[in-house]
Amino acid sequence: MNDYYAHSLPASSKLTQKSVNRCFDGEQHYYSHDSEATKTCMTFSIYLPDEALAGHSCPAILYLSGLTCNADNVTHKAHFQQKCSELGIIFIAPDSSPRSAPRSDNNENDSVPNDERYFVGQGASYYVDATCAPWSDNFNMQTYIVDELYDLLHVEFAINSIGVMGHSMGGHGALLLGFKFPSKFVSVSALSPVCSASESAWGQAAYTEYFGDDKALWTESDASYTIESVGRQYSTILVDQGAADDFLADGQLQTPKLQQACEKAKQPLTLRYKAGHDHSYYFIQTVMNDHIEHHWRMAQMS
């Protein structure tokens, strides 16, 4: 659309460019590609500030979305573009799970499993590798995020470090993957995260499907247990939580578990409860700039 600014994909690129829109001093792009990890066509959005478009290596933030969301929700509603433009940060938003979308070879992936519960099927995933049928064929989002997409981003774009953040189920993903793979990420933050999937009703329903009765896998895939187990990895992590969030009150988020885990792990945690705020994108946009600045500061120190 804007040829003058368009990012040039390498000739060998595995990506298909879906859209380009100029936004502040940079561009919002969408790409799709065939994933080996999920055996589906996956879509992600990426905001590239002008520094990145000019070929300079930039720090990046990988944003993991919550239940029911795809790349659109955060890209349209979270208001990250202005701050990323100002600071020269790349912002990547993958989908939250495999979907029954056609692959580029025109094979319909109608075999991708689903579930009528929004916290289990497509639009969920918890960013783990499922071990039980029928989920294990496609629901390999840990491998997708930390290996396949991670490597692809480094090949296709000039990225010098990646921080991971997420919202709700994606906040659990950010905490889990950030502490399971600390060599891959320079910073971690979360917005209204599920802090312990294995002690949240949403997470228990999903892990029953993905892992069956293997409680060792439940524990290994639980953010708070992982933090407690691996100990301090980052100089600090930033977590914002709306104090008027209904999911906090009903126990889905298990925020005190994260606080206890960080204390045991001696992992410094900046946990802020925001009066009056709920679980919505209106809350996400309110604290987004603080999170981008957190990742920017950590990237400068890395």
Add this chain to the structure above:
Amino acid sequence: MNDYYAHSLPASSKLTQKSVNRCFDGEQHYYSHDSEATKTCMTFSIYLPDEALAGHSCPAILYLSGLTCNADNVTHKAHFQQKCSELGIIFIAPDSSPRSAPRSDNNENDSVPNDERYFVGQGASYYVDATCAPWSDNFNMQTYIVDELYDLLHVEFAINSIGVMGHSMGGHGALLLGFKFPSKFVSVSALSPVCSASESAWGQAAYTEYFGDDKALWTESDASYTIESVGRQYSTILVDQGAADDFLADGQLQTPKLQQACEKAKQPLTLRYKAGHDHSYYFIQTVMNDHIEHHWRMAQMS
């Protein structure tokens, strides 16, 4: 949802509150009400900074959306909340036309006319009062905006001045209503506006339906003709236009007509072409803060 912060409607309120979400230092609200002008149930969003929630009178911006949009698009995607929170400005986004929605008295309004052309039927309106059947029963958006909603806002909220802005078709509406009713508004701005509905193919199709052959009505309802006719009304007006906007190239926007009209009217115009930017909300968010600050400055001087 957040009772502590909730705006209290007067006991006599004609509004039904649909949602409340805390956002920055303020709240995003949605309301619906039965409109006499359109004979339909109309919905609008309103952002209330904490000053307004505390009962202090604030300046307001009335935002008129473009073709196909309702109150959601700008409220989700235009990123106005942070700046309005900082400056203490109320931001109101009405729907762009009457819709076939049920009224609160449970009469289905399936009689609201529509058209398969998105630039004519529901989601259009040009913010004029149609004179031809079947449109004239409901498509009275000029009366809705400058009389009914205008008065309702002053009764229900503590507003000390209103500026009008809009995007695309809504930019035409802002220019038209701002110059037709200069005693009602303290400031005018537009994003990627249709500058002359009567010389745009979109507008010609709509005005043929709304006004038939009465070309005097076409002219009275054309933003550029109106500016030329009424002369200077504001110390300046701000218009931003993406230079890579396809609708600019294909003649839908008629931007030079606005420039000529302002020159003839001796109406100071700040018209900025933004390299690389298109017609999307990615452009709107890029220039939104400048527009809010424009209206804030004009409100201080009023």
